[in-house]
Amino acid sequence: MSDLPFGFGPPDRDPERRGEPGGQGGDGPAGNDPFGLGALFGAAGAGGGNPAELLGKMPLFAELQKLMNWSGGPVNWDLARQGAISQLAPGHQPTSAGEQAAVTESLRLADLWLDQVTDLPSGVDRGLAWSRVEWVEQTLPAWTALIDPLAERVVAAMTSALPAEAASIAGPLAGIMGQMGGVMFGAQVGQALARLADEVTTSTDVGLPLGPQGAGVLVPQNVAAFGEGLDRPEDEVRLFLALREAAHQRLYAHVPWLRQQLTDAVHAYARGIHVDREAIERGLNDAMSGMEGGLDPSDPESIQKLLGSGLLEPEETPEQQMALRRLETLLALVEGWVDSIVSAAAAERLPGHSALAETMRRRRASGGPAEQTFATLVGLELRPRRLRDASTVWGAMAQQHGPAERDRLWSHPDLLPTSDDLDEPLDFVSRQGAGDPFAELTGGMDEQSDGTPPEQGESTTDDEDGGAGPRA
Template structure:
């Protein structure tokens, strides 16, 4: 393997050939001749010449990204690079153990929910596989946020600053994609070392129908618990299998979650007047903002002036998102408890560990908070779990699961303030509906019945 950097070729070491006509060695001691096409080869355009040098070719590739507001090629490379020494490939034994756990989990869930299995294949992913396989889902989530942030920042610039930036708009867009890509790569690299299943972040990231566990992370998670590794794996498989049932058979659920994230993105605005005041102050205190001086620009960016302010619309979208995430998590908690309470001795302790893990800020929240300030947290998890548990106990699993038949039937954030009132009210509505076959508020009299 050559140790010569950047694609430079070695010089001709034969002293008798260095000055031979046509060899070019005398005027090309570092071997640039081959790179530039040799004597009389005509070379090529500067872009073509630079493309032949690995370093510049890579830079050219990064700067030519045109796939959206985030350079996902760079994100992938960055995430996988950070895992180079930390990701272990899955073994045949691990794949078999994951498949067995997910199959058993589905068998345990069958009696406690009317929703059928949502798993058609079982997968045991390494951390690198998780990064590669979930990028499409992350792109669908983050691209609208990144695009809106960049647009809001650019639109809020004063006219003078915008005029200066105009000629460089294309480069600025690509640089924005690079910066987002680098940030996301680092974030996904961290998350891949923590995430346990394909649905743990609250939004399904794996392909539809795929039940996923990450054996390396599951094993490390189990090391910190006072429970057998097989029990921990089965508990996590139950959660994954329950989540897959919900997302597979509630067709609007995934889109509702995406819509809530995108509604948050649409609300991103930047206070232009505050930026203008800040720039004027900065120009006075720093002696002006010099576009050619990276330090002055960095000082402006670090001042907080360009941070988007959370609007009422964003707060509403965030509340809806948090409620929906809590309802998903709460339903999973309830059905897993019904399936495992009598079978897994450590179910209670494991369930409490997961609730604390999610409530204190799990992998998804860390990622979104780092990237765009969006906290993806099911804050009302315990209240939602109370609703689903009480619904199942009082009205049965069929009535509980029917609430997922339409988004308007689900508890709202206000309902979660008094979860037992919602359960009682829903039960009364069901009883009334059962008594009124025509929905008019009066019971129908069967034909031939003499009762008024």
């Protein structure tokens, strides 16, 4: 998933990875056409004419034309689902009754172990074993809520930035751009979900709860792949991953504001997407003067060249950078807490814990599902350094102040470490021993039966990076 379908990010934030073929900073398609809009005109570029007419004459695209009538939003989710499932079909392995029983038992045992290291109660009321195809189908509602606002904002930014001259140049293409955009996004999302389904072992591998509430989920086919080469028993690998799934579920079930804050951070980034209209107009004028005879409205290939020239690449605003830092920090805190309590629960009970935990760390460092998914969606890379610092905070909190005080930091978003705090995690932990830092913020929460923090989502601090949760 190194290709970024939506192209939200500026050049790759990791200097060592800039310039790789196909990367955001390289010479591949993602760098030259960040929105992938050149694909809208590729079919017509070879022979000229109206793309809609050409598609209609090609049997291969007969079904595609039907999908272009999608009116359910900026992403054609029917196409995304069909595309993902078709890619997964060759290696599809339905789950068996034995696998279902093994997953249920592993999650039950995981909850018993976690009860001894955290006061947060279980968030799992049923265990489910999903195939890769079931993972795609069951997580689509969560992806729809997350991705639709992003895709919609990209289309709106692109449309508003194009000057009137561009619309007249597009001519007959203007009427089908929206429909083609839905098809394009749907195809790319489907491809991304298929790749993700090949890797994920649980419903929370990307850091967000993607499955039904209360469901602890494992993907047995991918659990087996995770354990390959580790020389550990299958039930041990399954239990390690069940511990991680059950830990995630506890956190999301009993920290009611957490899910919404993560989603809000993604959408705060989307609200900031814009394209420099003046840059588009300058580029259009330059392109027209530089091309022989200017841009030919009847030649979609010339429009494709314009769209692929990089003129539509969005500029990242300071507000978006703040949203990304908040999202990165909050996801790191979630993963760090999970690492910490799983280690506390399993280190002396699970013989292969060290090897399994190291495999998970290597997976992250090489760009696992969480990092790749958010890089695809918002240009964010969940850096391992942040995860290590977050794990240090949670481990030190439990050691110096006890598990109860560690978990009380989740009672309000303003109690959590900020990005700056993660730079010096032990300093943050030492400050927690001075007085009662919870009294002022948690006092008002006692009156709320649902545990939602007062004035959720509003700014409560003036920190430069916005702290650990969105203040949008």
